[in-house]
Amino acid sequence: MPKKKEKGKEITEVKDEDTSGKAISTKKKVKVKKEVDVNGWLDKNVDELVSVLGLEYLGLSRDEYLEILRRPVELLYGSPTTKPDVETMVKRFRRFSENVYPLIAIALLNLRDSLKSEHLDFIVNNIGKAVLEYAPKLYKEVIRLGREDLLPVLRRLWRIAWVEQYSKTLPVTCPKCLFNSLTKDMYCLVCGSILTEKQLKEFLDFKELLKNYVSSVSCEELKELTRYDYVLLNNNGVKHPKEFREEGIDIEVLLSNDEKTLIKQKYRELCGDELRVESTSRY
Numbered sequence: 001m002p003k004k005k006e007k008g009k010e011i012t013e014v015k016d017e018d019t020s021g022k023a024i025s026t027k028k029k030v031k032v033k034k035e036v037d038v039n040g041w042l043d044k045n046v047d048e049l050v051s052v053l054g055l056e057y058l059g060l061s062r063d064e065y066l067e068i069l070r071r072p073v074e075l076l077y078g079s080p081t082t083k084p085d086v087e088t089m090v091k092r093f094r095r096f097s098e099n100v101y102p103l104i105a106i107a108l109l110n111l112r113d114s115l116k117s118e119h120l121d122f123i124v125n126n127i128g129k130a131v132l133e134y135a136p137k138l139y140k141e142v143i144r145l146g147r148e149d150l151l152p153v154l155r156r157l158w159r160i161a162w163v164e165q166y167s168k169t170l171p172v173t174c175p176k177c178l179f180n181s182l183t184k185d186m187y188c189l190v191c192g193s194i195l196t197e198k199q200l201k202e203f204l205d206f207k208e209l210l211k212n213y214v215s216s217v218s219c220e221e222l223k224e225l226t227r228y229d230y231v232l233l234n235n236n237g238v239k240h241p242k243e244f245r246e247e248g249i250d251i252e253v254l255l256s257n258d259e260k261t262l263i264k265q266k267y268r269e270l271c272g273d274e275l276r277v278e279s280t281s282r283y
Contacts, residue, residue, distance in 0.1 A: 038070065038073055038074050038077055039070070041073070041077070041083060041084075042066060042069060042070060042073050043066065045086050045089070046062065046065050046066055046069065047062070048086045049069065049073075049086055049089060049090070050065050050069075052086060052087075052090050053090060053093060057118055058108070058118060058119060058122060059116070059118065060111075064111055067107060067111060068104050068107040068108050068111060069104065070107075071103050071107065072093065072100040072103050072104060073089065075096075075099075075100065075103075076089060076092040076093065076096065076100065077089075078092075098128070101126040101128075102126055102127055102128040102129070102130050104122075104126065105122065105123045105126040105127045105128075105130070106127070106130055106134065108122065108123055109123050109127075109134055109137065109138070114141070114144070115141050115145070116145075117145050117147060120138075120141055120142065120145060120147055120150065121150070123138065124138065124150050124153055124154060124157075125153075127157065128157070128161070129160075129161040129164065129165060130161075131154065131157040131158055131161050132158065132161045132162065132165065132166075135154065135158055135179070135181075135189070135190045136189070136190055136191070136192065138154060139151075139154070139177060139179075139190050139191055142154070151177075151178070154179075155178060155179055155180075158179055158180065158181070158190070159180055162180065167246060167249060169234050169235065169236060169246050169249055170234070170235035170236075170249075171183065171189075171234065171235060171249050172200070172204070172233060172234060172235055172251055173203075173204075173235065174188040174190065174191060174193060174195075175193075175195065175199060175200070175203035176188065176191050176193045177190050177191035177193070179191070180235050182195070182200075182251065183248055183249075183251075184247075184248055184249065184250060184251050184252070186200060186251060197253060197254055200251075200253070201253070204233075206233075206253065206259075207258075207259065207262070209233075209237055209238050210231070210238055210259055210262060210263070211262065211266075212237070212238075213231075213237060213238035214262070214263055214266040214267075215266065215270075217240070219267070219270060219271035221240055222263070222266065222267045222270065222271065223267055223271065224240070224242065225240060225241075225263055226260070226263055226264050226267060228241045228255070229254060229255050229260065230252050230253060230254050230255055231252075231253055231255065232245060232250040232251065232252060232253070233250065233251045233252075233253050234246065234249050234250050234251065
C-alpha cells in the first residue's frame with residue numbers, strides 16, 4: 001500500500017493477524033526529520049532583516065544580502081518545527097553577535113574582488129580572529145582604497161588573534177607593513193615582502209638590540225655565545241641560540257665580524273676572562 005506523508009510523519013498500513021487468523025489492519029507511525037527551509041525564510045524576510053540590522057549602508061544587491069546572511073541565519077534559525085519572526089531572529093543576531101558578525105564579514109570579503117570603503121569599515125570592525133587568515137587581502141584593499149587609518153586596528157587585531165591562537169610570542173615586525181608577521185625565512189605573512197638580513201638589521205637597529213642583550217646575560221651565557229656565529233630573534237628581542245626555539249617565529253640572524261667582536265669585548269669587560277673558543281656555525 002502506498003505511503004502517506006503528513007507534516008513530518010510517515011503513516012504506513014501494516015497487515016497483521018489476530019488470534020482467529022483473520023487479517024487486521026494497524027497503522028505504524030514513523031517520524032521523519034523535518035528540514036529547515038532557511039532559504040525560504042530568508043528570501044521572504046531578507047529586506048526587513050537588513051533594515052533592522054542596519055546593514056543597508058553596505059549598498060549590496062538583494063542577492064548579495066542573501067549570500068552574506070545565509071550562514072548566520074542557518075546557525076540561528078533554531079527548531080525546524082517553528083518559524084522565528086524577524087524580531088526573534090534579530091534578537092539572536094545581537095545575542096550571538098561575536099559569533100555571527102565575523103561570518104558576515106568573511107562572506108562580504110569573499111563576495112567581491114574589490115571592496116568599497118564602507119565594506120572595508122564593516123569587515124575590519126567585525127572580522128575578529130579570522131584576521132589571521134584574511135589579513136593579506138585586507139591589507140591590499142586598505143592600500144588600494146587609501147584607508148591607512150584602518151591599519152592600527154588591523155595590527156591590533158592581528159596581535160590579539162596571534163596570541164590567542166598561536167603563541168604568546170609575536171613574530172618580528174615587518175618593516176614594510178608594520179605587522180608582527182615575519183616568518184623564520186623573513187617572509188611577511190601579510191604584505192608578502194621578503195627581507196634580507198641587512199634590511200632587517202637596519203630596521204630594528206640590531207646592533208643596539210645586541211648591546212642590550214649582551215649586557216643582560218650572565219658571564220657563562222655570554223662566553224657560550226662567543227662560540228656561535230648567529231643569534232635568534234623575535235618580537236621580544238635577541239635570544240641565545242641554545243634557548244628553546246619557537247618554530248616559525250624565531251629568526252636566525254647571522255652575526256657580522258663587528259657584532260662578534262662586540263660580544264667578545266663585552267665578555268672581557270664584564271667577566272675579565274680570556275677567550276679560547278671555537279665558533280659554532282648555524283649550518
